Amino acid sequence: MANPQTVHRSADDRPQELRWIPILAGAFAVLVAVAATLAFLLAGDRDRSDRAEMFAGLGGDFELMAHTGERVSLSDFEGQTVLVYFGYTYCPDVCPIHLTLISAALERLDARSNRIQPLFVSVDPARDTPEAMAAYVQHFTPGLIGLTGTEEEIAQVARQYAVARQIVQDDALSDYTVNHSSVIYVINGEGRIVDVLSPDSTPEELAEQLRGIL
Ligand code: NI
Secondary structure (H helix, E strand, O other): OOHHHHHHHHHHHOOHHHHHHHHHHHHHHHHHHHHHHHHHHOOOOOOOOHHHHHOOOOOOOEEEOOOOEEEEHHHHHOOOOEEEEEOOOOOOOOHHHHHHHHHHHHHHOOOHHHEEEEEEEEEOOOOHHHHHHHHHHHOOOOOOEEOOOOHHHHHHHHOOOOOOOOEOOOOOOOOOOOEOOOOEEEOOHHHHHHHEEOOOOOOOHHHHHHHHHH
């Protein structure tokens, strides 16, 4: 069994005092996400049609660049349930955790997960090239499609889906981080948001919520 300290050091050779900065940024991203989604999630005990009603002004079609280099639209997935998660490949901790959760939940749905298309939309198009997205999405569920675009395209989709994103420049680090809201949009076969789920759940809880929607 590997010594966890050895593993940690080999994964991150930065001095201890630099390491907490992205971790704090990640924690802040969670707080932003919680604040941004509280209004949605507070209505959790409403029935499903009421919840779909709440998201009526949100979302809509978009066209972006897939990690394969092809242009992809939400409407390409007509008839399927689509999960949309916004994030970025340089995210130090929150995005990988949430994409792992989505992957694990889809695995639990077995054959039914074939009817679900997960999409990962970049909030950091400057660094998330299609090549970067291609390298990143292969760490998660096989069907995951990474989407990026120009700053204008991403800004437009972020507005449509009310996604908060904020670039944080760290003087101690050469790279910036992006605070962003983290929720899972569930979109039905007609392209409409039918629910917004919290990624702060277990794979089994998320799978159970998805079973209720399918
Ligand atoms: Ni993230």
